[in-house]
Amino acid sequence: MTVSIWRRSMTLGVRSCDVAVIGAGICGLSAAAALTRRGLRAVVIERHSAGAGASGRNAGFLMRGAADNYWAACEQYGREVARTLWRVSEENLAMLRRAGIERLGSYRARPSCLVALTEDERAQIEKSAALLREDGFATEVIGAGGGEAPSDSLWNGALARSRGAMGLVNPEDACCNPVELVEHLRGLCGCPVLEGQEVLGIDDAGSALSVRMTDGVVNAGRVFIATNAYAGLLVPELAGVVTPRRGQMLAIRAEGRTLAMNYYANHGSEYFREGYDGTLVFGGCRVHREDVEVGYEDRPTEDVQGLIERFACEALGAERVDVVARWTGVMGFSPDGLPLVGSLGRGKGWNDRVWFCGGFTGHGMSLAHRTAAMAVEEMLGGAAGPFSLKRVM
Numbered sequence: 119m120t121v122s123i124w125r126r127s128m129t130l131g132v133r134s135c136d137v138a139v140i141g142a143g144i145c146g147l148s149a150a151a152a153l154t155r156r157g158l159r160a161v162v163i164e165r166h167s168a169g170a171g172a173s174g175r176n177a178g179f180l181m182r183g184a185a186d187n188y189w190a191a192c193e194q195y196g197r198e199v200a201r202t203l204w205r206v207s208e209e210n211l212a213m214l215r216r217a218g219i220e221r222l223g224s225y226r227a228r229p230s231c232l233v234a235l236t237e238d239e240r241a242q243i244e245k246s247a248a249l250l251r252e253d254g255f256a257t258e259v260i261g262a263g264g265g266e267a268p269s270d271s272l273w274n275g276a277l278a279r280s281r282g283a284m285g286l287v288n289p290e291d292a293c294c295n296p297v298e299l300v301e302h303l304r305g306l307c308g309c310p311v312l313e314g315q316e317v318l319g320i321d322d323a324g325s326a327l328s329v330r331m332t333d334g335v336v337n338a339g340r341v342f343i344a345t346n347a348y349a350g351l352l353v354p355e356l357a358g359v360v361t362p363r364r365g366q367m368l369a370i371r372a373e374g375r376t377l378a379m380n381y382y383a384n385h386g387s388e389y390f391r392e393g394y395d396g397t398l399v400f401g402g403c404r405v406h407r408e409d410v411e412v413g414y415e416d417r418p419t420e421d422v423q424g425l426i427e428r429f430a431c432e433a434l435g436a437e438r439v440d441v442v443a444r445w446t447g448v449m450g451f452s453p454d455g456l457p458l459v460g461s462l463g464r465g466k467g468w469n470d471r472v473w474f475c476g477g478f479t480g481h482g483m484s485l486a487h488r489t490a491a492m493a494v495e496e497m498l499g500g501a502a503g504p505f506s507l508k509r510v511m
């Protein structure tokens with residue numbers, strides 16, 4: 119976005135801090151909190167309002183691991199990397215709990231369940247359960263051939279019965295209203311959050327970096343970029359690395375229907391859970407329209423919304439559902455599905471002073487808080503974390 123001369127005269131002036139954090143989603147606010155804990159002065163700069171990005175629009179699953187099962191992750195990344203991903207997501211929730219998330223009104227300790235509806239996925243779930251146990255992760259298999267499934271609108275419905283559904287349970291997972299989580303993190307970050315301020319550029323100003331934003335400038339020793347899907351708009355080198363992908367969701371009136379767990383089905387393609395005030399929320403179906411669900415446009419499409427509605431009807435055994443809200447969010451996907459953390463190099467006079475953390479590939483609720491803290495440690499000279507940007511740049 120360009121800035122008119124009239125706007126520039128409404129300047130916030132020049133501020134100084136140790137680290138300027140760009141983006142007030144879960145990642146940026148968590149990074150700011152980690153910096154404050156280290157005694158550093160941070161300033162968070164957000165172009166809209168805190169949580170305006172994916173962080174305030176997601177399904178609110180605080181889930182261990184990734185959308186697909188552990189066996190699939192071991193196949194894709196190798197056992198050690200998969201184990202690390204699962205561990206980081208467990209640490210993420212543990213850290214959030216220590217940070218007081220259980221006191222949020224919307225927080226629910228609630229298992230997640232990967233529901234397999236095909237023979238192939240059932241086989242993967244059984245292999246996943248064995249691998250998880252070997253690696254020391256608590257899990258349980260329910261439904262066809264496993265333990266007893268809960269009595270709720272999914273397991274009592276026609277879909278689960280007709281397709282012989284089997285579930286892989288993460289017993290220690292949780293969920294919350296992500297907007298409440300963002301507000302909580304904002305309260306923890308202990309530094310100014312400048313909203314309505316788009317960062318337009320980062321310049322070398324000698325001993326400091328000069329972060330130009332809509333109404334002023336922040337001079338900072340370091341810059342931590344947490345703009346996730348929008349990273350390529352600020353740093354063109356990241357455009358081919360972090361891809362903006364749209365996720366769509368809807369909420370329906372529940373009419374006495376319940377869901378005892380937070381569910382993922384069809385290898386994580388569809389996800390659903392109880393909302394608040396008598397709703398159920400459903401999302402996903404993006405994998406059926408991968409070519410279209412790319413870009414920055416915040417607009418639900420009839421096509422994908424129709425697919426989600428159809429899935430909701432199928433899952434609940436209903437002829438139709440009463441949709442009360444529809445929305446979208448833009449996620450930052452990395453090339454291999456793992457987060458990205460690292461310095462953006464020595465060019466432009468940045469001299470390893472500008473760092474990026476993002477690319478959570480649809481799992482920032484489960485990964486960003488812990489990953490941002492590890493990124494801050496590494497930026498300040500600590501040990502390198504597991505998700506180095508160098509693997510793709």
Ligand SMILES: Cc1cc2nc3c(=O)[nH]c(=O)nc-3n(C[C@H](O)[C@H](O)[C@H](O)COP(=O)(O)OP(=O)(O)OC[C@H]3O[C@@H](n4cnc5c(N)ncnc54)[C@H](O)[C@@H]3O)c2cc1C
Nearest residue numbers: 141143145165171172173176177179317365447482483484
């Ligand atoms: C529909 C949907 C469902 C999802 N469900 C889940 C789920 O259940 N569980 C889960 O773990 N994850 C889920 N996710 C993913 C999760 O929401 C994201 O991974 C996470 O929110 C990313 O956080 P972030 O802080 O990195 O990015 P964002 O929340 O997108 O924050 C980036 C911020 O940067 C700001 N910004 C961008 N450019 C600039 C600039 N130039 N200057 C200043 N500010 C700028 C943006 O306005 C935005 O606020 C879902 C995502 C979507 C869209």
